[in-house]
Amino acid sequence: MDSQSLAPELPVVRKPKRRKKKYQALINNFFTPAFFVAVNIYFEIIFHVYYCKDANILLPLLVCVPTGILAGIICDLFPEKVTRVLRYVYTASQFLLFGVQIVYSNIFKDVMSWSLAGMAPQVAKNFMRETFISIWETLYLLLLMALAFVALALLVKKFNPVSTPNRYKTILVLIVLVLALIIAFVSIVIPGKKAHSPYDIIFKNWDLDLSMRKMGVISSTWLDFKSIILPADVEDVPVIVDPTQFTDPPQTDGPGHAGESGNGSESGEQPVIDDNPYNTIEELDFSAIAAKSDNDTVKNLCDYFTALNPTKKNQYTGMFKGYNLIMFCAESFSPVAVREDLTPTLYKLVNSGFVFDNYWISYSSVTTNGEYSFLTGLFPDFAKPKADGSFLYSANNTMNMTMASWFRNQGIQPLAYHPNYVYYYNRNVTHPNLGYTIRGRENYDNLTGWPESDLTLMEDVTGEFINGNRFLVHVMTVSGHHNYTFAVTNGDATNEMAVKNKPLVENLDWSLFAKDQKYEEVAKAYVACNIELDRALEHLIKELEKAGELDRTVICLSTDHYPYGLTDEEYASMLGYKSRYGLKYDGMERYRSNLILWNSAMETVHVSKPCCSVDVLPTLLNLFGMEYDSRLYSGQDILSDSYGLAILKDQSFITDKIVYNARYGKTYNLDKSWTMPDGYLDAYIQVVKNRFSVASNILNNDFYALLPKDVITASQSKQ
Numbered sequence: 001m002d003s004q005s006l007a008p009e010l011p012v013v014r015k016p017k018r019r020k021k022k023y024q025a026l027i028n029n030f031f032t033p034a035f036f037v038a039v040n041i042y043f044e045i046i047f048h049v050y051y052c053k054d055a056n057i058l059l060p061l062l063v064c065v066p067t068g069i070l071a072g073i074i075c076d077l078f079p080e081k082v083t084r085v086l087r088y089v090y091t092a093s094q095f096l097l098f099g100v101q102i103v104y105s106n107i108f109k110d111v112m113s114w115s116l117a118g119m120a121p122q123v124a125k126n127f128m129r130e131t132f133i134s135i136w137e138t139l140y141l142l143l144l145m146a147l148a149f150v151a152l153a154l155l156v157k158k159f160n161p162v163s164t165p166n167r168y169k170t171i172l173v174l175i176v177l178v179l180a181l182i183i184a185f186v187s188i189v190i191p192g193k194k195a196h197s198p199y200d201i202i203f204k205n206w207d208l209d210l211s212m213r214k215m216g217v218i219s220s221t222w223l224d225f226k227s228i229i230l231p232a233d234v235e236d237v238p239v240i241v242d243p244t245q246f247t248d249p250p251q252t253d254g255p256g257h258a259g260e261s262g263n264g265s266e267s268g269e270q271p272v273i274d275d276n277p278y279n280t281i282e283e284l285d286f287s288a289i290a291a292k293s294d295n296d297t298v299k300n301l302c303d304y305f306t307a308l309n310p311t312k313k314n315q316y317t318g319m320f321k322g323y324n325l326i327m328f329c330a331e332s333f334s335p336v337a338v339r340e341d342l343t344p345t346l347y348k349l350v351n352s353g354f355v356f357d358n359y360w361i362s363y364s365s366v367t368t369n370g371e372y373s374f375l376t377g378l379f380p381d382f383a384k385p386k387a388d389g390s391f392l393y394s395a396n397n398t399m400n401m402t403m404a405s406w407f408r409n410q411g412i413q414p415l416a417y418h419p420n421y422v423y424y425y426n427r428n429v430t431h432p433n434l435g436y437t438i439r440g441r442e443n444y445d446n447l448t449g450w451p452e453s454d455l456t457l458m459e460d461v462t463g464e465f466i467n468g469n470r471f472l473v474h475v476m477t478v479s480g481h482h483n484y485t486f487a488v489t490n491g492d493a494t495n496e497m498a499v500k501n502k503p504l505v506e507n508l509d510w511s512l513f514a515k516d517q518k519y520e521e522v523a524k525a526y527v528a529c530n531i532e533l534d535r536a537l538e539h540l541i542k543e544l545e546k547a548g549e550l551d552r553t554v555i556c557l558s559t560d561h562y563p564y565g566l567t568d569e570e571y572a573s574m575l576g577y578k579s580r581y582g583l584k585y586d587g588m589e590r591y592r593s594n595l596i597l598w599n600s601a602m603e604t605v606h607v608s609k610p611c612c613s614v615d616v617l618p619t620l621l622n623l624f625g626m627e628y629d630s631r632l633y634s635g636q637d638i639l640s641d642s643y644g645l646a647i648l649k650d651q652s653f654i655t656d657k658i659v660y661n662a663r664y665g666k667t668y669n670l671d672k673s674w675t676m677p678d679g680y681l682d683a684y685i686q687v688v689k690n691r692f693s694v695a696s697n698i699l700n701n702d703f704y705a706l707l708p709k710d711v712i713t714a715s716q717s718k719q
Helices: 018-052 058-076 081-106 114-137 141-158 167-189 198-203 208-215 218-228 284-293 296-307 344-350 367-376 388-392 401-411 424-434 452-463 496-500 521-546 568-574 613-621 681-701 708-719
Strands: 323-330 354-356 415-418 438-441 473-476 553-559 597-598 605-606 658-659 664-667
Touching: 018 058, 018 081, 018 141, 018 167, 018 208, 058 081, 058 208, 058 218, 081 114, 081 141, 081 218, 081 664, 114 658, 167 198, 198 553, 208 218, 218 284, 296 681, 323 367, 323 401, 323 521, 344 597, 354 597, 367 388, 367 415, 367 424, 367 473, 367 553, 367 613, 388 424, 388 473, 401 473, 401 708, 415 452, 424 438, 424 708, 452 473, 452 521, 496 521, 521 553, 521 658, 597 613, 605 658, 613 681, 658 681, 664 681
Parallel strands: 323 473, 323 553, 354 605, 415 438, 415 473
Antiparallel strands: 553 597, 658 664
């Protein structure tokens, strides 16, 4: 045997590869920033797919890079033990940031401003059940996001990154950070300054929802905090534009244009109402107001009002002069609540009186926005935090352009009612400033549970104002509030109105809807809640008739926002569509609503002109023969010969020719045979922008306080 074969075999000793050291050094230097960037991108993708449901995600992802790198640089400055903890802390903070938005948007179909954190006790009291339900409904997304923690643990175990700050690493990471910032900045600038571009949203027309959709959660959160800490007043100079000039032949709002109402005479001429054919206060001199002010924004407003065309008086001017008025802002009301079999009073009021066939509600959520527009005829300033937005801000202003101001100056004390507590959303502060004496759950022992009963409220309060004297009443209802369910836990109903009226909807015939669509209890529960509103109106009408006041009373009802408690799928199915994609205009159809403007003695008048929430007050002022100035509102008299325009919160809009969806920058022709002329779309975009900026500047500069008090009082005192 060969002696060499008996020699023991020596182990092979391999030298460590230098590449392995470089690889580990690369991990040590870039692990934390790279992981934070990955977490940001991962969470943004989940949120965007869930909430935005579109492919416009490039800019949100580009913003993820510099924010992740910067957070990683800061994290790596600490000792390794601290850095290991901070990696989990950052991941948890991003999980919370995105998770809260997902849960909130699942409830409200909107995004949450962090200013609402101050309302946490009120929200917890009223939305605790909804929050837990929403967490359960979005649990699959939260668990998907939680995989980031698992990934972090596995990656740390595999690569064992060690944070070792050094000069070269810092310089290299900073270079990458600067490049990422430049790329993100260029991506914001490239679309230009056009309406609804990222630049426009950041610097001109701040809107949190549009920002989330176009720039993502991370950048929008920073901008949201900026708006809370350093709220900026809108100072855009409005540009007078007449969009009808771009229609060939020029658009006229003569007979038939506003629908079957036939505004004007057969020839299209307006009847002569008095010496002043316009809805203006002739004694108002805007140039004199501008001369007394050293505020450039005020001067711009005065120039704008001077150049703006007021609305004309018409055949309906003064139609309800001397009448009583009851204004309902109905919680989450919508056309799917109107059924001849179950809500017959609503059905009668929607389909008689003035019937507005093209009415849109401006808001998807936030009750105070809808109520503010309904009562003031103004759009809110969306640059203000939601928690203490325009309504509360207005409490420190002169707000003497509401219907309550005219009634008060004519010797009538307006009343406001709300079945819930009046301190919720600070109505105990805002409504008295508008001229109302407000009462709520605190004042009536029969109002209990959640949501409270609109019928019980009407039974308790009708005797307070139906007393032989003329009256103005505003009611903010609550029975239509979600969550729409018949669930009962430990003897307590999740929604007391739904459970109360459940027997009335159990055997609903859904045959008028898509037969292959399975209907959940939420649809029946929603109708059950609105049965309570229907019964409240029924009781009111009976009491008015009993007192002999019905023929001399006008009932006006709009809503604060569409029913966000119904998903797109549920709402679409109630309209008869087979899926949520049946909703027209990429979902904008949800904003289409009903406006009730009814008097028992009038003939039915159909109006097809596009209109929205802010148009209600100017229309009422004209109908009641009030001497008012139509230029001082965001809306306009629907029954006048002005062009029709329905405007939504995100600056989407509807004309008689097109629907424009600002979220996606898409236009839909309503008349397929009509070709949009050059300049038409841009003109209406400018008009909409004007309406928002002017309303914000009126609020932020307390503009109504600058109007001569004696002139306003004299005009409002005229009987």
